[in-house]
Amino acid sequence: MEAMISSDSGGSSARDRARARQVRIDLTREVPGYWESAFHALRRDRLTIAAFAVLLVMAIVCVVLSGPLTNALQVDPNATDPFIAFEGPSRDHPLGVDQVGRDQLARLLYGGRVSLGIGFFAAFIIMTLGLAVGTTAGLYGRFVDDAIMWFINTLNSIPFILLLLIVSLLFRPSAFTLTVFIGLLSWTDISRIVRGQVMQVKEMEYVTAAHAIGVPTFKMVARHLLPNVVPVVIIFSAQVIGGVILVESALSFLGLGVQPPTATWGNMLNKAQSYFTLGPHLVVWPGLFITITVLCLYVIGDGLRDALDPTMRGAR
């Protein structure tokens, strides 16, 4: 801000001009663009950075290192050994084994791979669909908007978990189809937000101006609407991933999500209720992993909102 004001006071002498040039260079450096300043704000937010680090470590360990690690420890996530069922932590099995003698640590890591994968990919579908439908509704208005909003209201009037329950029961989904189902059923909130944003931006003068000079619709969306809408979607992305992970875990807990022997954090808790006395360690760990992951995602979501929403910056 300071640089911008002083840059206006351009003098006539050579020295003044040199100084003005100096100032201009500073200006490009010190008045960062939207994304740059958002990034700066994020970097100063220690809590968000910490949450991101935890999540990153979790993701790397589960997705990249789960294979080599379990090889090194010589445990197989799906190898059963009934003779040691329900055994607590030991040298061979640091977190104990489950009801059929499978190593819990290995299953947690492999389960994390599936749970995180479902979370990220379903969120990607949700974001894409929400962006597309919301932009369409906001841009075209009238009949299109009415039809889309009616559909959204209808879908929103059915408790989401009921729909997901029946769909996953009737179609017995694999991890992949479950991801698609979750994605197809939960884009409505995002598209509502996007629609509102598009309608707001659409009324702005510069859009009217662009319209007046005959900018084609496609270019208008790409150049003027999307840059205003994408940050909003990004703000919600972390939250959506967290929400999907929670939903998947609840479904799998009921025995309707991803089917064993494929492990997810949710289905590891599926029979947990019957093991309260035999193996309490089976109840604690998967839930702890879910909680830590979702907590990190929600904290990141808050951080993203603070960083990307200029009106929120510094407000807290």
Added chain:
Amino acid sequence: MTRYVIRRLLQAIPTFLGITVLTFVIVHSAPGDPILQQTWNPRISGATREEMRSRLGMDQPLVVQYVVWLVGNDWQNNPDVLPRRGLLRGDFGSSLIEKRPVGEMIGERLGATLLLTATATVIGYSLGIPIGVYAAVTQGGLFDNVSRVLSVLFNAIPGFWLSLIVILVFAVKFREWGLPAIPSGGMYTLSAGGERGFDLCDRLIHLLPPALILATAPIATVSRLMRTQVLEVIRQDYIRSARARGLYERTIYFRHAMRNALIPVATILGPTLTGLVGGAVITETVWSWPGLGRLFVNANFQRDYPVILAGFVIGAVGVILGNLLSDMMYAFIDPRVRLE
């Protein structure tokens, strides 16, 4: 107000029809069929199966089945087909498994679910609002920070896992250690001598643990929203003039600020109820609560189509009514809102 309610109810009709179409199509587009599942016995001949199908009207095209489900077929007086009055006349059909009217089964369980969700809503709002206001009053203080951390944490914990941990610690372990333990599920203690009569303490100790866990989500949401709203409202001029007039801080916060801050909190009642309906399905399953949620989950496993469809319809009607209620509360709290 009456006109508004009537108009909203009329507007809900297309939504309601949409829901019935959507759920009917989803349920019936699934692979497999309930008759096949019931008659896996190899001694049952194909002809019997066909007869069962036609008696239940399942050999008809999907559109016909939908219309029959919606408005019934009893005026046809066809002796080969089971007469039905249809959804719109309050007939949910008969359970394929229990062979009795779905309406009856729902009637038995509706009370339990309403009790659980109503308790959770009341707890959620009556704890969430004061927590939010107090956090805003002591902004940046210890209470504020702790409550904010807890609200994020409780949003992140899967409800079913929290239930499992509570049962593990307070029901199973406490009993092992000889401490006063909570029951691990159900609605009341079953005794060997049949019905023991109504025991309020016993009912409460069964109701409160699941209700509290179900309430964690609304407590977190309501307190967070309340905090932001109060912080926004107290910056406004009329609060400053209230201060200038020398009112007590307590009066300012709880009478002047809260009334305006409550407006958005009222509007999330609808979504809160939707969330509770979903949460109740899971919570009821974990705590063996004899409510609609468990009925629905079990019906899903047994492919009891009429019960599943009834579950959808009731859930959707609940959501529509909840949204209407929250809009009416909106108008009640904020006199500036004209419901026309």
